[in-house]
Amino acid sequence: MINWQVIAQLVSLGVIVLVGPAVIILLSLKRGNL
Amino acid sequence: MIIAIQLLVLLLITLSTILVVGVPVVLASPGQWEQSKGLIYTGAGLWTGLVIVTSLVNSLVV
Numbered sequence: 287m288i289n290w291q292v293i294a295q296l297v298s299l300g301v302i303v304l305v306g307p308a309v310i311i312l313l314s315l316k317r318g319n320l
Numbered sequence: 321m322i323i324a325i326q327l328l329v330l331l332l333i334t335l336s337t338i339l340v341v342g343v344p345v346v347l348a349s350p351g352q353w354e355q356s357k358g359l360i361y362t363g364a365g366l367w368t369g370l371v372i373v374t375s376l377v378n379s380l381v382v
Binding site: 301305308309312313316317318319320 | 349352
């Protein structure tokens, strides 16, 4: 029996954690005003 | 009706994630704001509408 709720919680946490650094990486790739 | 709320919330979360990444990138990229501000305003308006529609649908169900 797979605990889908915990998997969804971990995926949500992963998205939230990764979204912040994604902004920095995108701006550095686009040579934005960091 | 519950499926409608679930879809609206999923849409809201997806759009929120896109805006959380997109808005600062557009604001801090040189020359990008003038090019993309219409898209940002559309996304912000859509987001506000989604919040209001979701709250209305939610009040009809619960």
